[in-house]
Structures are given as structure tokens and as C-alpha cells.
Amino acid sequence: MAGQIKSLIDTIIEKRSQGSSVLMLTTRAKFYLKGVDPDRYDRLSSDDPAVIARIKEIGAELGVTL
Amino acid sequence: MTIITAYSAKELPGAVTDLEAQCGGFEPRCVLFFASSRYNPLELSRQMQAAFPGALVAGCSTAGEIACGKMVSQSVAAMFLDEEVVGQSAFAVVEHLRDGVRVSDAFTQMERQLCAPVSSLDIERYVGLVLADGLSGAEEALMEKIGDRTDIFFVGGSAGDDLKFESTHVMIGGEVYSNAALLVLLELKRGFDIVKTQSFQSTGKRLMPTKVDERLRLVVEFDDRPALDAYAQVLGVSPEKAPDLFMQHPLGLMVNGDPFVRSPQRVRDRGIVFYCQIKQGLELDVLQATDIVAHTRQAIEARKGDSKAISGIVDFQCILRTLQLRAENRCEEYGAIFTGIPTAGFSTYGEAYLGHMNQTSTMLILR
Numbered sequence: 467m468a469g470q471i472k473s474l475i476d477t478i479i480e481k482r483s484q485g486s487s488v489l490m491l492t493t494r495a496k497f498y499l500k501g502v503d504p505d506r507y508d509r510l511s512s513d514d515p516a517v518i519a520r521i522k523e524i525g526a527e528l529g530v531t532l
Numbered sequence: 533m534t535i536i537t538a539y540s541a542k543e544l545p546g547a548v549t550d551l552e553a554q555c556g557g558f559e560p561r562c563v564l565f566f567a568s569s570r571y572n573p574l575e576l577s578r579q580m581q582a583a584f585p586g587a588l589v590a591g592c593s594t595a596g597e598i599a600c601g602k603m604v605s606q607s608v609a610a611m612f613l614d615e616e617v618v619g620q621s622a623f624a625v626v627e628h629l630r631d632g633v634r635v636s637d638a639f640t641q642m643e644r645q646l647c648a649p650v651s652s653l654d655i656e657r658y659v660g661l662v663l664a665d666g667l668s669g670a671e672e673a674l675m676e677k678i679g680d681r682t683d684i685f686f687v688g689g690s691a692g693d694d695l696k697f698e699s700t701h702v703m704i705g706g707e708v709y710s711n712a713a714l715l716v717l718l719e720l721k722r723g724f725d726i727v728k729t730q731s732f733q734s735t736g737k738r739l740m741p742t743k744v745d746e747r748l749r750l751v752v753e754f755d756d757r758p759a760l761d762a763y764a765q766v767l768g769v770s771p772e773k774a775p776d777l778f779m780q781h782p783l784g785l786m787v788n789g790d791p792f793v794r795s796p797q798r799v800r801d802r803g804i805v806f807y808c809q810i811k812q813g814l815e816l817d818v819l820q821a822t823d824i825v826a827h828t829r830q831a832i833e834a835r836k837g838d839s840k841a842i843s844g845i846v847d848f849q850c851i852l853r854t855l856q857l858r859a860e861n862r863c864e865e866y867g868a869i870f871t872g873i874p875t876a877g878f879s880t881y882g883e884a885y886l887g888h889m890n891q892t893s894t895m896l897i898l899r
Binding site: 489492 | 785787
């Protein structure tokens with residue numbers, strides 16, 4: 467399987483920013499500051515369980531229901 | 533007049549009387565003050581609140597002050613904002629930072645004061661200010677927790693103590709706190725912008741932190757090698773010479789092409805301690821210093837071109853930038869950037885905007 471990490475990141479950014487281009491940028495910045503490069507993953511990236519767990523944690527920290 | 537800035541180098545209570553006199557009957561709704569650590573913080577906080585009883589009066593200790601187009605020291609600098617600028621306001625103190633950062637109670641307190649949930653506030657109308665104990669080592673966690681809780685933009689800096697590194701203070705409502713952070717929410721009726729400016733460009737060279745101790749702000753290894761050796765090699769110098777280049781070549785977490793600067797502080801057992809936490813596994817760019825004055829002027833000029841005029845600036849400037857300006861004898865040139873714009877601020881032990889960073893000026897631009 468592949469692409470789950472990018473899908474999760476995109477969902478979190480979309481739900482947190484609610485269509486605001488400004489909040490999309492700041493939410494992306496928050497990912498970086500939390501230690502995750504959101505641009506590092508694409509739809510072909512393998513589904514690393516440790517990374518997925520961390521992304522889900524970040525989603526919870528940002529108050530996003532996945 | 534809706535914004536006044538002032539400063540005084542007198543002793544207490546003369547300094548506060550002097551600031552009052554410079555206000556000339558102006559009735560502020562909000563007072564921000566930044567004071568040398570030579571002042572007794574409790575006395576200063578009490579006297580400032582007593583002098584402006586109807587206002588939210590907030591401040592911190594510094595490593596130098598900025599006011600009225602000048603970079604000064606051993607002074608109190610202040611900005612006074614009236615009801616044309618500031619509508620609603622709220623504040624809270626987050627205490628015991630070193631025991632773990634919790635911001636829930638602070639936000640609940642501010643919501644009670646505002647009679648509204650923070651989530652309902654217009655992020656283009658409300659701004660947050662954050663002043664943190666600069667020796668707490670907790671600024672990263674603080675900014676992260678704030679950012680988790682709200683999308684309101686918080687900007688600010690870490691309190692200093694004139695490079696003594698003994699104790700720093702934040703002050704509000706006549707009280708004083710250490711190991712704490714002050715959060716202030718302001719409704720800015722005429723709008724605002726935030727500027728984050730750092731005078732560096734990427735060298736194109738990168739380092740990957742492969743072993744870190746976040747709590748100590750220590751990088752043990754870059755690229756699976758002792759951090760000092762890897763940093764020195766990428767700059768083409770010996771490890772012994774590398775610390776001489778720390779100020780010129782900090783590292784940058786590149787976010788949307790913009791660096792969040794992480795400044796090396798000192799060597800520890802061939803590792804490097806930074807003034808900021810470094811995240812393991814997130815590559816950093818090696819930065820090259822450029823011209824602080826030119827870059828900052830450019831950043832301000834870019835904002836002047838926007839539709840609404842600038843009516844004031846609060847400048848949270850890294851002490852490392854101040855030291856560089858002093859060494860280059862360019863403090864006057866830096867101050868001149870703000871000619872005609874009421875500006876107040878201070879030299880910080882770290883800057884805040886979305887996260888914690890170094891060798892940067894974060895600024896609140898008041899429209």
C-alpha cells in the first residue's frame with residue numbers, strides 16, 4: 467500500500483484550514499514545527515506505520531477528527 | 533493621536549512619571565512596556581499600572597529597548613494605544629513553564645474576559661501577544677500548544693535580562709512573574725499585519741539532525757557524525773574554528789521557502805547546543821548572513837505599500853541582531869528605518885511567531 471501518509475496530511479490541513487489559504491500555510495508551518503515535512507510524502511510514499519502514527523497524533527493535537 | 537511611544541532612562545519612580553508626562557494626558561486602553569532588568573520588576577509593574585489604571589498594562593524585562601527610532605538600553609520603553617486602536621482585550625498568565633506547558637486554563641480565562649470562545653474570534657481582527665520568560669527553555673512547547681489551540685496569530689518574544697542570564701520577568705496588572713508566559717489578546721479595530729524578518733539566505737548546503745536531545749536544545753549528530761565535525765566540514769573549516777562562524781552561519785528550518793532560524797550557541801562534547809530546539813529527522817539549511825538594515829528596511833517598505841497606512845510597530849528583535857548592529861555601529865541606521873512610525877520593542881532572548889526562533893525580528897504592524 468502507499469499514499470496514506472500524504473492523504474492524512476492533506477486531510478488534516480484541509481479540515482483545519484477550512485478553505486482559508488492563509489490557514490493552509492500556517493497549518494503546513496505547524497507540521498514543520500512539529501517535526502514533519504508535509505512535502506516529503508506523495509501518493510507513492512510507502513505507508514510507514516511509525517510516521518502514520520505520528521501524523522494521527524498531530525491530527526489529534528490540532529483538534530482534527532480523522 | 534492614537535498611538536504614542538516613549539522611553540525614559542530615569543530611576544523609579546521618575547521613569548514612570550517621565551512616561552506619563554510624555555503621554556501628555558493621552559488615555560491609553562493598552563500599555564506595552566519593555567524595561568531593562570536594572571529596574572525592580574515588581575515596583576515597575578505596580579507603578580506602571582497605578583499610572584495608567586484604566587488600561588491593560590503589560591510588559592517584560594529586556595536585553596535592550598527600542599523606542600522612538602532609537603535602540604537604547606538601561607531604560608523603559610513603552611507604547612500607548614487608545615480606544616481607536618484597541619477594542620476588546622484579555623490576558624492570562626501561563627505559569628510553571630518548566631514543569632510542562634499547559635495553556636487550557638489560560639484560554640478559558642481569556643474566553644471569560646471576552647465573553648466569547650476564542651474559536652469565534654475573527655483572526656483578521658484579533659491578535660495575540662506572547663511574552664515568555666527567556667530562561668524557561670519552554671518557548672517551543674508554549675508556541676506549539678498555542679498553535680494547537682487557536683489559529684489566532686500570536687507574536688512576541690522572550691524576556692531578557694541584559695545578558696546576565698540570571699532571571700527574566702513578565703509583568704501584567706501590577707504583578708510580576710518568572711517561569712511564566714504572558715498571553716494578551718487584542719482586538720485591533722484598524723487591522724494589523726505580522727512581519728517575520730531574518731537577514732539570511734540559504735547557502736544551498738544542508739545538514740540532517742540524526743541524533744538530538746530536544747530538552748537540552750542539543751544536536752549530538754548531524755548526518756550520523758558528531759555535530760561539530762559535520763557543521764565544520766560543510767563550512768570548510770576546522771572544528772576548532774567553527775564556533776567563530778556561529779553568528780554568520782546559523783541553520784534554518786525552511787518552511788514554505790522561509791527560514792525559521794536556529795542559532796548555534798556553544799559546543800558541548802562535540803555536539804552543538806542551540807538557542808532553539810532542533811527536531812530529529814528534519815533537514816536544515818545552512819544559512820549565510822546578509823545585511824540586517826537593508827533587509828529590515830525592505831520588509832517594512834513592503835508593508836508600507838499596502839492599502840492601509842502603518843500607524844505603529846512593536847518590534848521583537850533578537851539580541852543577537854542587536855549585538856551585531858552594535859558591533860557594526862549601525863544601531864542608528866536601524867532605528868532610522870522606523871522614522872515617522874511610532875515604534876517600541878525590545879531585544880529578546882528569542883522570537884515568537886507560529887514557533888520559537890532566533891536571530892529574527894518578529895513585528896506587529898498596527899494599521
